[in-house]
Amino acid sequence: MKVRYFAWMKRTVGVAEEEVSPPADVATVGDLVAWLRHRSVGHAEALAEGAAFGAAVDKRTATMDVVIGGAREVAFFPPFTGG
Amino acid sequence: MTVRVQEADFDIGAELEALTKGNRKIGGLAVFVGLVRELHVREGYHRDRVDALTLEHYPGMTETALQEIEAQACRRWPLEATLIVHRHGRLEAGDRIVLVAVGSPHREAAFEACEFLVDWLKTKAPFWKLEETPSGEKWVGAHEGDDKAARRWDKT
Numbered sequence: 001m002k003v004r005y006f007a008w009m010k011r012t013v014g015v016a017e018e019e020v021s022p023p024a025d026v027a028t029v030g031d032l033v034a035w036l037r038h039r040s041v042g043h044a045e046a047l048a049e050g051a052a053f054g055a056a057v058d059k060r061t062a063t064m065d066v067v068i069g070g071a072r073e074v075a076f077f078p079p080f081t082g083g
Numbered sequence: 084m085t086v087r088v089q090e091a092d093f094d095i096g097a098e099l100e101a102l103t104k105g106n107r108k109i110g111g112l113a114v115f116v117g118l119v120r121e122l123h124v125r126e127g128y129h130r131d132r133v134d135a136l137t138l139e140h141y142p143g144m145t146e147t148a149l150q151e152i153e154a155q156a157c158r159r160w161p162l163e164a165t166l167i168v169h170r171h172g173r174l175e176a177g178d179r180i181v182l183v184a185v186g187s188p189h190r191e192a193a194f195e196a197c198e199f200l201v202d203w204l205k206t207k208a209p210f211w212k213l214e215e216t217p218s219g220e221k222w223v224g225a226h227e228g229d230d231k232a233a234r235r236w237d238k239t
Contacts, residue, residue: 007139007211008222052225056209059144075141079225082138082169082210083117083181083201 001068003036005046006077009053012046029055030064032074046076053078084157084165086149088140090172093182102166102184109163111190113197117181119174122214131216135175136223141209145169148208156185156200160192167200169210199236206233 004017026035033055037044047053055062056075068074085102095116103109122133149167156165164186174180183200187193212223 004141006141006209007213056141056144059141059147061148061207075144077141077209078211078222080206080209081212081223081225082140082208083205083229 001071002073003032004073004075006075008078009046009076013042014040027067027069028064029057029062029066029068029074032068033064033076054080084153085167086146086153087168088142088145088149089168089170092170092179093168095179095182098166098168098182099184102164103186106163106186108188109186110188111193112164112184112186113190113193114185115181115183115197115201116179117201119176119178119180121176131218133176133214133216135173135215137173137213137215138171138180139211139213140169140171144209149204152200152203152207155203156196159199160185160187160196161189162187162192162196165196165200167204169204169208171210202229202232202236205229 001020002017003020005013005015010016022032022035026032033047037047053076057066057068057071058073099112099114103112119136123130149169153165153167156162162185166182166184168182170180183197185193185197185200187196206229214221214223
């Protein structure tokens with residue numbers, strides 16, 4: 001599964017994207033966040049509890065309870081500031 | 084019903100001409116053009132001038148999100164034509180960022196749908212602004228006013 005980070009989260013984590021293989025008990029976006037936090041200090045900071053970030057599963061906005069089974073790409077990003 | 088995400092600038096006249104050409108049901112065309120404005124941001128004791136910004140986006144998701152927003156507008160108002168052109172990459176103060184145009188038989192629908200599209204694309208399309216200031220680069224934080232503006236369409 002590919003995990004992507006955007007805007008400042010990319011800098012905090014240190015990479016724009018990475019391939020990960022979470023264990024089977026990582027079922028939802030929220031589970032993935034908790035699991036990714038252990039990868040590095042940057043991950044822990046970017047994905048900290050209470051931090052304002054959103055997620056997308058296969059390029060569709062997803063809440064933390066969305067199941068990631070079979071997803072090819074999960075992305076994390078700060079609130080949007082376009083327009 | 085067109086959505087485009089591009090690095091290149093757009094020609095407002097040519098875009099509007101193409102949008103309405105041949106459609107004789109359009110009685111009103113509402114247009115919004117977003118520009119990069121020169122900002123002065125207070126940072127401690129300093130006042131920083133924003134000379135340029137870089138718009139990052141999420142290719143693939145951006146187009147889908149904009150199409151969904153556009154489809155939502157078409158469900159709410161009787162629209163004959165819609166166009167969203169959003170730029171990404173590095174832009175300088177004075178540059179155009181976004182063009183939203185809505186054609187409808189009646190002006191009320193055109194005005195409302197245009198405003199709706201701008202409010203929603205600010206909060207629901209994956210774009211992020213990185214500002215360049217004399218003291219370095221800064222990611223723009225989400226604006227509470229934008230969320231409020233987008234939420235007022237939730238009730239209707």
